[in-house]
Amino acid sequence: MKKSEKLKGKEKVAAKKKYTTMIVVAAVVIILIAAASWFFFFSPFNARAGDTVSVYYTGALDDGTIFDSNVNGSPLIFTLGRGFVIPGFDEAVTGMSPNTTRTVRIPSEKAYGSYKKELIQVINRSTFPKNIVPIVGEGYTIRRNDGAVSYVKIVNVTQDAITVDENHELAGKDLTFTITLNGIVKQ
DSSP states (O other), rough: HHHHHHHHHHHHHHHHHHHHHHHHHHHHHHHHHHHHEEEEEEETOOOOOOOEEEEEEEEEOOTEEOOOOOTOOOOOEEETTSSSSOOHHHHHHHHHOOEEEEEEEEEGGGGTTTGGGGEEEEEEEGOOTTTTTOTOOEEEEEEEETOEEEEEEEEEEOOOEEEEOOOOTTTTTOEEEEEEEEEEEEE
16 A cells, blocks of 8 residues: 555544544534523423512612512512513513522513603592592592592692592602512422
8 A cells, every 4th residue: 555545544534533523512512502491491490481489579779779678578479471570570580590689670661661641630629538638749549430440649739629640659660670589389
């Protein structure tokens, strides 16, 4: 056998070995990606829609003012994907594992919506319950003309009229929540 034929044979073997190594590495990478995806989407350890979860949270405004917290109290228990909490909170908890903490900023559109000026109304003072003295800044539950019950905040009082605001007090505000997933109860 000639020296050049031996060299060509060694090159062929080296090329085949390199190709085989490349195929094996690609297969391992694909398997790792598939396993990680399965674990993320189907892991019994991550919260997902339909799970009942138990969380502790602290909610703050952009200026750092804390508006709500249950950290030193009972956990909030709700079922993911059922609309029991604001959409952004639901999304933040989805995918979390027990005993993990996440801080998320939720835009107003995924919290209590935008502030709507059309929800400010002037009502005749005679329609306000006689036994309640309306105080500016106070909140009240009233029955609207359509029969629905609404929570309103008094923004102005005159002798003949009362101006009420039906917007949620957090409407139009972006919120920051620090959430700790306490546990998951599978459904």
